[in-house]
Structure formats: structure tokens, C-alpha cells
Amino acid sequence: MRSEDWQLTEDLDDFLGRVGGFLRAQPVSNIMQLTVAQRLREGRGGGAGAAVFGWLERGGEVVGSFYRLPGRGVGLGPLTPEQADSLAVRLKALGHDLPYVSADQRTAVAFAEAWQRHAGAVSTLRVRLHLYRLGTLTPPQPFPAGRARSVGEEDLGALMDMCRGFAADVGEDVTIDAGSWAGTRFADKSYTFWETPDGAPVSMAGVNPAVAGMAQVDPVYTPAHHRGHGYAAAVSAQVSRAARDAGAQEVVLFTDAANPTSNALYQRIGYEHVTDWAAYDFT
Incomplete structure (x- = not known):
């Protein structure tokens, strides 16, 4: 060749x-x-x-x-x-x-x-990911207390806080504030909060604009002090269902291969492994 x-x-x-x-x-x-x-x-x-x-x-x-x-x-x-x-x-x-x-x-x-x-x-593995596609959606039973709610303009401050937390967790070097927000990869998504009965947002999930009949869930984040209550599974199931209801033929997401918790979570709600993904840095 x-x-x-x-x-x-x-x-x-x-x-x-x-x-x-x-x-x-x-x-x-x-x-x-x-x-x-x-x-x-x-x-x-x-x-x-x-x-x-x-x-x-x-x-x-x-x-x-x-x-x-x-x-x-x-x-x-x-x-x-x-x-x-x-x-x-x-x-x-x-x-x-x-x-x-x-x-x-x-x-x-x-x-x-x-x-x-x-x-x-010289190549060095930076990250290895799993790519999943949604099979049969299986929402968590029971759902945690609270509800899913679409994120509006009035929620931008809380949303930026969660996106900053997500970026820090996955090692993304990005500035997220009111001045830089529009230029980040986070700005073009639709977001959903899971909020507690008193209205406090405790988890969020974003979805990219559909492309070729496919919706990508990204990012999903729960602040550390709210983890362990099923909020991420609940909000992920909600946005996955909404994407399907909106006509997406495929709903997909990436997970960190080194995070067994998130991988188990998505498989529980119906996501199926497609392939592994990797990024290698060159020096």
C-alpha cells in the first residue's frame, strides 16, 4: 500500500x-x-x-x-x-x-x-475508554428520591460548577467560567439535573446534538459528596430515554475503562460494550 x-x-x-x-x-x-x-x-x-x-x-x-x-x-x-x-x-x-x-x-x-x-x-497511553451503545433500557428500581429536570439559563452557575468538577475528575485542562463557557465543548449540549425533593441539583447528564441518527450522552457527573445514592444512574436513564423518544436510532457513551463503578452502572441500565478506545501521547 x-x-x-x-x-x-x-x-x-x-x-x-x-x-x-x-x-x-x-x-x-x-x-x-x-x-x-x-x-x-x-x-x-x-x-x-x-x-x-x-x-x-x-x-x-x-x-x-x-x-x-x-x-x-x-x-x-x-x-x-x-x-x-x-x-x-x-x-x-x-x-x-x-x-x-x-x-x-x-x-x-x-x-x-x-x-x-x-x-x-515514543508513545505513552494516556487513557483507555469503553464505548457503549444502549440496548434495552432498564431504569433503576427504585429511583432515588427527587426528580429529573431540564437545565435552563437560570441554572448556568450550578451547571458550570458541575462541568468544572467533571473536567477536574477526568483531567481535562479547561477554564470554565461565564467568559469562556461559550467556547468550551460543554456549551453545545442539552443538560438534565437530578434534584432532591427540596430542589437541590445533585447530579447532571448532558447529551450532544444528534448526528447521523445518534445521540451521545456526555458528560455525566455527580459531586463526590452526593455519590452512592443512585443519582447518576437515574439521570442517565432519564436522558437516555429522552434521546430515544426524540428519535435517536443509537444512544452511545464513553466511560473510563479504569472506573469499574461507572462501567457497572451503565451496564445495569442497559448499555452494551461496543469497543475499547484509547489515546496515546507522543514525545
């Missing part, structure tokens, strides 16, 4: 014109590419500079694709080791200096090994 077989463009419409059908045919496997493309199309998440997109064809059919946002790493769809190797050769030849790769576990490992061979970079 020749590295030149990879076609690159900075034109999002060109990329989606060539690859959109391929991505939508397997939306769960290509969730990150579909989500990033939608955010860029809406003018969000690009940063300074031009994003780069690419695809690989065989016999006139797309068989692999990737994206790279300015100043960030490379996000890959599922690739074979041979395809990952040819992409690494192509990107290195074009002068790309990649800080990380993010993809399904097998693809991420294959690309990290290829990047080490061709760029001399």
Missing part, C-alpha cells in the same frame, strides 16, 4: 462529500469523526489554523479516514495495521508533528507503533 493513496483536504465539504456516506454507514464506530465534523460545520471547535481531513480508497470505495484539528493530534476511524502504517508515512512526509492519536484501541496501537517507526516518537 502506498502512502500516496491517502487523499488529504482542508475542505470539510469536500471531505464529507467523499466520506460522509462511509461514516454514516457505521455511525457508532465513527462517532468522533461525525461529531467533530458537525461541530466544525457549525463553526465550533476548530481553533486557529486549518483542520486537515483524509481518506483512503480501494476500488473506488472509501475504506478509512481521519481528521486532525489545528494544533491537536490525529483522530482515526478503524484502520488495519497496514493502513495505519501508510498514513503515518504520509503524515510524516508532509511534516506533521503529532502530539497524540485517538482511535479505537486496535487502530490507536497500530498507529502509535507506526509513528514510532517512522517519526521516532
Whole structure:
């Protein structure tokens, strides 16, 4: 396989014109590419500079694709080791200096090994995730005391507090305040609080805008002093049901593979494991 077989463009419409059908045919496997493309199309998440997109064809059919946002790493769809190797050769030849790769576990490992061979970079696993899709929703029984409530503009202060807590828990280096909120990845979601009978919000769940008939639950967070009461399961079940009722054909979410509590929680309410996901940093 020749590295030149990879076609690159900075034109999002060109990329989606060539690859959109391929991505939508397997939306769960290509969730990150579909989500990033939608955010860029809406003018969000690009940063300074031009994003780069690419695809690989065989016999006139797309068989692999990737994206790279300015100043960030490379996000890959599922690739074979041979395809990952040819992409690494192509990107290195074009002068790309990649800080990380993010993809399904097998693809991420294959690309990290290829990047080490061709760029001399040492790869370090940053995080491993599980990707789940909703099967048969099984709400917790009984629900904890309280109720689910949609988050409104008047709740922005409490919502930002919870998003800051979530970001700190997962190691995201982001500033979240009234001035920066609109530019964060948290701003484009719809949110639901679980609140106690006295009206205090104790847990929250967000849902990304639907893309290719798929809704992604993200983030889910309960402050540490409210954990252990079933609030996260309750609010997750509520937003999952709402996404289905709104017409989502697939409802998905990512979990930290190192957190057995959250993985068990989502499986209890009906989520099924699809694949592992990983990010490797390069030095």
C-alpha cells in the first residue's frame, strides 16, 4: 500500500462529500469523526489554523479516514495495521508533528507503533475508554428520591460548577467560567439535573446534538459528596430515554475503562460494550 493513496483536504465539504456516506454507514464506530465534523460545520471547535481531513480508497470505495484539528493530534476511524502504517508515512512526509492519536484501541496501537517507526516518537497511553451503545433500557428500581429536570439559563452557575468538577475528575485542562463557557465543548449540549425533593441539583447528564441518527450522552457527573445514592444512574436513564423518544436510532457513551463503578452502572441500565478506545501521547 502506498502512502500516496491517502487523499488529504482542508475542505470539510469536500471531505464529507467523499466520506460522509462511509461514516454514516457505521455511525457508532465513527462517532468522533461525525461529531467533530458537525461541530466544525457549525463553526465550533476548530481553533486557529486549518483542520486537515483524509481518506483512503480501494476500488473506488472509501475504506478509512481521519481528521486532525489545528494544533491537536490525529483522530482515526478503524484502520488495519497496514493502513495505519501508510498514513503515518504520509503524515510524516508532509511534516506533521503529532502530539497524540485517538482511535479505537486496535487502530490507536497500530498507529502509535507506526509513528514510532517512522517519526521516532515514543508513545505513552494516556487513557483507555469503553464505548457503549444502549440496548434495552432498564431504569433503576427504585429511583432515588427527587426528580429529573431540564437545565435552563437560570441554572448556568450550578451547571458550570458541575462541568468544572467533571473536567477536574477526568483531567481535562479547561477554564470554565461565564467568559469562556461559550467556547468550551460543554456549551453545545442539552443538560438534565437530578434534584432532591427540596430542589437541590445533585447530579447532571448532558447529551450532544444528534448526528447521523445518534445521540451521545456526555458528560455525566455527580459531586463526590452526593455519590452512592443512585443519582447518576437515574439521570442517565432519564436522558437516555429522552434521546430515544426524540428519535435517536443509537444512544452511545464513553466511560473510563479504569472506573469499574461507572462501567457497572451503565451496564445495569442497559448499555452494551461496543469497543475499547484509547489515546496515546507522543514525545
